[in-house]
Amino acid sequence: MQDQTLEYARSLDKGDELAGFRERFYLQPGTIYMDGNSLGLMSRDAEAAALNALNDWKTLGIEGWMGGNPPWFYLAEELGRMQTDLVGAKPEELVVAGSNTINLHNLVATFFQPEGKRTKILTDDLNFPSDHYALQSQLLLKGLDPAEHLVVVKSRDGRTISEDDLIAAMTDEIALVFLPVVLYRSGQLLDVERLTREAHARGILIGFDGCHSVGAVPHRLSEWGVDFAMWCNYKYLNGGPGATAGLYVNEKHFGTRPGLSGWFGYRKDRQFDMVYDFEGAESAGAWQIGTTHLLSSAPLLGSLKIFQEAGIDRLRAKSLRMTDYLMELIDALPESYGYSIGNPREADRRGGHVALEHEEAIRICKALKGHGIIPDFRFPNVIRLAPVALYNTFEEVWQTVEALKQIIDNKEYEKFPKDREVVA
Numbered sequence: 288m289q290d291q292t293l294e295y296a297r298s299l300d301k302g303d304e305l306a307g308f309r310e311r312f313y314l315q316p317g318t319i320y321m322d323g324n325s326l327g328l329m330s331r332d333a334e335a336a337a338l339n340a341l342n343d344w345k346t347l348g349i350e351g352w353m354g355g356n357p358p359w360f361y362l363a364e365e366l367g368r369m370q371t372d373l374v375g376a377k378p379e380e381l382v383v384a385g386s387n388t389i390n391l392h393n394l395v396a397t398f399f400q401p402e403g404k405r406t407k408i409l410t411d412d413l414n415f416p417s418d419h420y421a422l423q424s425q426l427l428l429k430g431l432d433p434a435e436h437l438v439v440v441k442s443r444d445g446r447t448i449s450e451d452d453l454i455a456a457m458t459d460e461i462a463l464v465f466l467p468v469v470l471y472r473s474g475q476l477l478d479v480e481r482l483t484r485e486a487h488a489r490g491i492l493i494g495f496d497g498c499h500s501v502g503a504v505p506h507r508l509s510e511w512g513v514d515f516a517m518w519c520n521y522k523y524l525n526g527g528p529g530a531t532a533g534l535y536v537n538e539k540h541f542g543t544r545p546g547l548s549g550w551f552g553y554r555k556d557r558q559f560d561m562v563y564d565f566e567g568a569e570s571a572g573a574w575q576i577g578t579t580h581l582l583s584s585a586p587l588l589g590s591l592k593i594f595q596e597a598g599i600d601r602l603r604a605k606s607l608r609m610t611d612y613l614m615e616l617i618d619a620l621p622e623s624y625g626y627s628i629g630n631p632r633e634a635d636r637r638g639g640h641v642a643l644e645h646e647e648a649i650r651i652c653k654a655l656k657g658h659g660i661i662p663d664f665r666f667p668n669v670i671r672l673a674p675v676a677l678y679n680t681f682e683e684v685w686q687t688v689e690a691l692k693q694i695i696d697n698k699e700y701e702k703f704p705k706d707r708e709v710v711a
């Protein structure tokens with residue numbers, strides 16, 4: 288059993304080579320932010336980049352498209368290039384455009400091509416609702432009934448999805464597989480490489496949702512041969528609420544007509560020729576639809592610089608140390624406290640957050656806020672806690688578990704109503 292003292296937590300912070308990055312973020316005095324997996328905090332770098340974009344707009348007007356710093360016309364591709372190491376892809380396979388759900392629509396509209404017996408999409412029953420809605424509507428647009436054509440692999444335990452079950456469901460009726468890299472509730476990390484290999488061996492295309500993994504877990508999308516992916520830039524990537532999203536298309540698919548095309552996907556050197564025959568860019572840039580969302584993209588210029596400096600491998604190593612530490616402290620609480628860990632324990636099977644389960648989760652989350660700790664609640668009984676490698680400390684992890692202990696010791700949660708809040 289590890290040392291459970293506050294001094295020990297502080298010694299871990301002293302030995303942390305990434306500790307210096309914390310100063311670059313806006314942390315509110317008196318609060319411990321454990322929700323960076325839902326909405327990452329603002330960094331000074333992101334703020335400066337956003338202000339710079341505003342100033343370019345103020346002073347340049349339309350000249351900002353070519354004269355901005357950097358030019359707005361190339362910003363989507365530039366931000367894609369800045370994510371190559373984060374997701375393990377070639378610069379031309381990446382673009383930052385649209386939103387998570389819009390990108391998912393466009394990618395499925397492109398790569399779901401039912402033919403003959405292959406008319407179904409395979410997914411899991413624990414993915415984020417928006418992903419399910421998008422898959423359902425893409426089937427409906429092709430005249431297919433989701434009840435029959437969306438194959439949903441069930442979880443055996445309500446927390447995780449078995450890769451064996453997914454592979455067993457990859458039949459010759461499946462045209463496309465779409466799965467999360469990390470499950471948003473339990474934090475399970477799927478074996479993307481193995482699933483991709485197995486899908487391809489059966490002639491099935493496969494895409495992934497990296498909303499809960501990119502920025503926390505290293506990816507090697509190109510090397511694994513993943514066909515396409517989309518992810519969130521406002522969770523672990525700290526790009527700001529609703530930040531423009533990430534999109535990857537494997538280079539073998541360049542030249543494929545995007546399912547939802549628009550003029551920003553046109554080859555850039557001739558976009559302003561304004562001709563009606565669509566000639567898409569020879570890159571993931573072809574999957575852009577409309578004008579770059581400058582003010583929702585600019586903060587990423589600052590935020591991604593931080594990731595380039597820190598490096599995803601070092602961030603992952605620290606994240607695992609922090610979540611390990613958090614789990615050890617929770618394990619050390621007597622069983623009578625009622626806490627249990629709902630995420631997989633193995634380092635290669637979990638993402639960046641701990642899924643803490645408790646039957647009083649709603650009221651415990653409210654009591655945590657009373658302690659100045661910001662958690663994340665997922666109905667009905669999950670408290671998600673994400674110590675983020677860039678800005679959280681081991682001491683904050685210790686303080687969080689101390690609060691979790693006191694909330695039970697003093698029955699603090701009983702002072703709060705049981706109803707859930709609108710955004711939870």
Ligand SMILES: *Cc1c(COP(=O)(O)O)cnc(C)c1O
Pocket residue numbers: 386387388389414415417418467471496498499519529
């Ligand atoms: C956060 C998240 C979304 C949200 O998508 P938006 O289009 O940005 O609202 C969708 N899917 C998953 C898995 C997410 O984690």
